[in-house]
Amino acid sequence: MTELLVPEAGFTPEALHSESILIVDFGSQVTQLIARRVREAGVYSEIAPFNSAAEAFERMQPDGIILSGGPSSVNDEDAPLVPDAFYQAGVPILGICYGQQVMAKQLGGEITSHEMGEFGRAFVDIETTSTLFEGVWSKGERHQVWMSHGDKVTSLAPGFTTVGTSDGAPFAITADEERRFYGIQFHPEVVHTPDGAKLIGNFARHVCGLTGDWSMAEYRATKIAEIREQVGVGPDGGKVICGLSGGVDSSVAAILIHEAIGDQLTCVFVDHGLLRLNEREQVETLFREHYHIPLVVVEAEDRFMAGLAGQTDPEKKRKFIGGEFIAVFEEEAAKLGGADFLAQGTLYPDVIESVSFTGGPSVTIKSHHNVGGLPERMNMALVEPLRELFKDEVRDLGRELGLDDKFVGRHPFPGPGLAIRIPGEVTKERCDILRKADAIYLDEIRNAGLYDAIWQAFAVLLPVKTVGVMGDARTYDSVCALRAVTSTDGMTADIFPFDASFLTGCATRIVNEVKGINRVVYDYTSKPPGTIEWE
Numbered sequence: 001m002t003e004l005l006v007p008e009a010g011f012t013p014e015a016l017h018s019e020s021i022l023i024v025d026f027g028s029q030v031t032q033l034i035a036r037r038v039r040e041a042g043v044y045s046e047i048a049p050f051n052s053a054a055e056a057f058e059r060m061q062p063d064g065i066i067l068s069g070g071p072s073s074v075n076d077e078d079a080p081l082v083p084d085a086f087y088q089a090g091v092p093i094l095g096i097c098y099g100q101q102v103m104a105k106q107l108g109g110e111i112t113s114h115e116m117g118e119f120g121r122a123f124v125d126i127e128t129t130s131t132l133f134e135g136v137w138s139k140g141e142r143h144q145v146w147m148s149h150g151d152k153v154t155s156l157a158p159g160f161t162t163v164g165t166s167d168g169a170p171f172a173i174t175a176d177e178e179r180r181f182y183g184i185q186f187h188p189e190v191v192h193t194p195d196g197a198k199l200i201g202n203f204a205r206h207v208c209g210l211t212g213d214w215s216m217a218e219y220r221a222t223k224i225a226e227i228r229e230q231v232g233v234g235p236d237g238g239k240v241i242c243g244l245s246g247g248v249d250s251s252v253a254a255i256l257i258h259e260a261i262g263d264q265l266t267c268v269f270v271d272h273g274l275l276r277l278n279e280r281e282q283v284e285t286l287f288r289e290h291y292h293i294p295l296v297v298v299e300a301e302d303r304f305m306a307g308l309a310g311q312t313d314p315e316k317k318r319k320f321i322g323g324e325f326i327a328v329f330e331e332e333a334a335k336l337g338g339a340d341f342l343a344q345g346t347l348y349p350d351v352i353e354s355v356s357f358t359g360g361p362s363v364t365i366k367s368h369h370n371v372g373g374l375p376e377r378m379n380m381a382l383v384e385p386l387r388e389l390f391k392d393e394v395r396d397l398g399r400e401l402g403l404d405d406k407f408v409g410r411h412p413f414p415g416p417g418l419a420i421r422i423p424g425e426v427t428k429e430r431c432d433i434l435r436k437a438d439a440i441y442l443d444e445i446r447n448a449g450l451y452d453a454i455w456q457a458f459a460v461l462l463p464v465k466t467v468g469v470m471g472d473a474r475t476y477d478s479v480c481a482l483r484a485v486t487s488t489d490g491m492t493a494d495i496f497p498f499d500a501s502f503l504t505g506c507a508t509r510i511v512n513e514v515k516g517i518n519r520v521v522y523d524y525t526s527k528p529p530g531t532i533e534w535e
């Protein structure tokens, strides 16, 4: 564990790092990925929606600006714009997709809307050298990129030259090397542009001239400062309760908040009856052994089961669970004499799937219990220090905080627990059946030494009964589906390719040992098109 830079009261996060990049958000689905790539390049970044970017600029005094993509067309009447002052600030600018188009338009170029765009994989031909590509791409080469646009630049703004072209975009890559303005039609932030991360790194280092000395240690110190600022420290500071599940995210959040505000924090673990076998005891023991943070364990099985009775719609189940979690937290807060803040280990993927991050156009895939599943009325303000991070970054932060490997390496487990792994009605009896099957499956995975190679694995209990024969007798019982995926951040996932013999072994054990299940199947669907959980 590295020593923490303890920020003083009244301290601002900007004071911690000398280098930063401002990302102006025009509502792209993948703006957070730009921030992530900048972090990977070792540079602190902040995202500001286009309409508050001027204030963010004043505060941060960034060394570079990246303009995101977005759903608007620059030819629309109310098209969102970049504050004019940014073009006069002498700071390098990288415009991506809409960002390229809006910069071209504002600086005197032209953009045309076409019926046919380029969506998905495309290729760019590099026509000249550019500081943006130094050491990555050279003149005369052709490279794969990822595009998603209907509009395109058709006439360059004064000072710009064409650096690269694609079939659908004659000005796919444009540069004004003197002003250090770059406009690219493709998206370097997504993995489908294989050299994209390097290009963003080049923008930070070669174009903006940054050294890239930002680290998770600094993220930790920055967040501690922000938490202190939000909650207040000492006798006049607020009280915080943190929903703790024993999962990586909430454990990291709890430790971080505890570092920031000490005993103003109490953790609350809710046993809603939807946990895995022996999970409550394990989490309680592990947490009390490792940390001296007050922990309240709430027995809430009956109320969750009662509320779930008769519910079969996945979104209704999720919304009920989200609301009931908050009701429990509020009751526990009252018992502690009131709390002003509720802390959660919410991550960026929870946010993007539930709602749009800065008011952009993204659709709701499913209401994660801790975001879209929250009730409208909330007494406590939220403290969510991990809200911009992806899972693997949270694990890095956990290691930085000295979190035990037993926590860092745990497979994710969703807050609504077994409820979203039992399609149809959830009952205690069905939870008990699933708990047994899931425990056997994970036991087999651990015994085979596969736990760490898999990102997440679990069993699902289907609302389907099939006929079987056991000991010469007919059975008519439920089907259990097994799922295991590989992933880095849970946003996309691939199935884990078990050997057939491993799956046969699991199926045999589950059918033999779990009463109520007589058939086992394996889920071969990646994400997309599937999601990881079944509901």
Ligand SMILES: Nc1ncnc2c1ncn2[C@@H]1O[C@H](COP(=O)(O)OP(=O)(O)OP(=O)(O)O)[C@@H](O)[C@H]1O
Pocket (backbone or CB within 6 Å): 242, 243, 244, 245, 246, 247, 248, 249, 250, 251, 268, 269, 270, 271, 272, 343, 344, 345, 346, 350, 370, 410, 411, 412, 413, 414, 415, 416
């Ligand atoms: N049983 C629970 N009791 C209290 N809070 C919970 C519980 N389950 C989930 N939460 C809260 O909801 C948040 C989101 O849950 P989520 O499962 O995404 O994170 P996690 O459990 O901390 O980590 P992981 O994703 O590794 O399981 C948690 O960080 C925690 O604040």
Ligand SMILES: O=c1[nH]c(=O)c2[nH+]cn([C@@H]3O[C@H](COP(=O)(O)O)[C@@H](O)[C@H]3O)c2[nH]1
Pocket (backbone or CB within 6 Å): 318, 350, 353, 366, 367, 368, 369, 370, 412, 413, 414, 415, 416, 456, 490, 491, 527, 530, 531, 532, 533, 534, 535
């Ligand atoms: O805390 C959570 N509350 C939720 O409501 C929720 N829904 C899904 N997940 C977890 O998120 C990751 C992506 O899951 P999906 O592909 O099913 O959306 C996977 O790791 C899922 O287990 C949740 N976690």
Ligand SMILES: NC(=O)CC[C@H](N)C(=O)O
Pocket (backbone or CB within 6 Å): 028, 068, 069, 070, 071, 072, 073, 096, 097, 098, 099, 148, 149, 150, 151, 152
């Ligand atoms: N992904 C984007 O930024 C798209 C920009 C603009 N809406 C277009 O269709 O060209």
Ligand SMILES: [Mg+2]
Pocket (backbone or CB within 6 Å): 245, 247, 412, 413, 414, 415
């Ligand atoms: Mg969890």
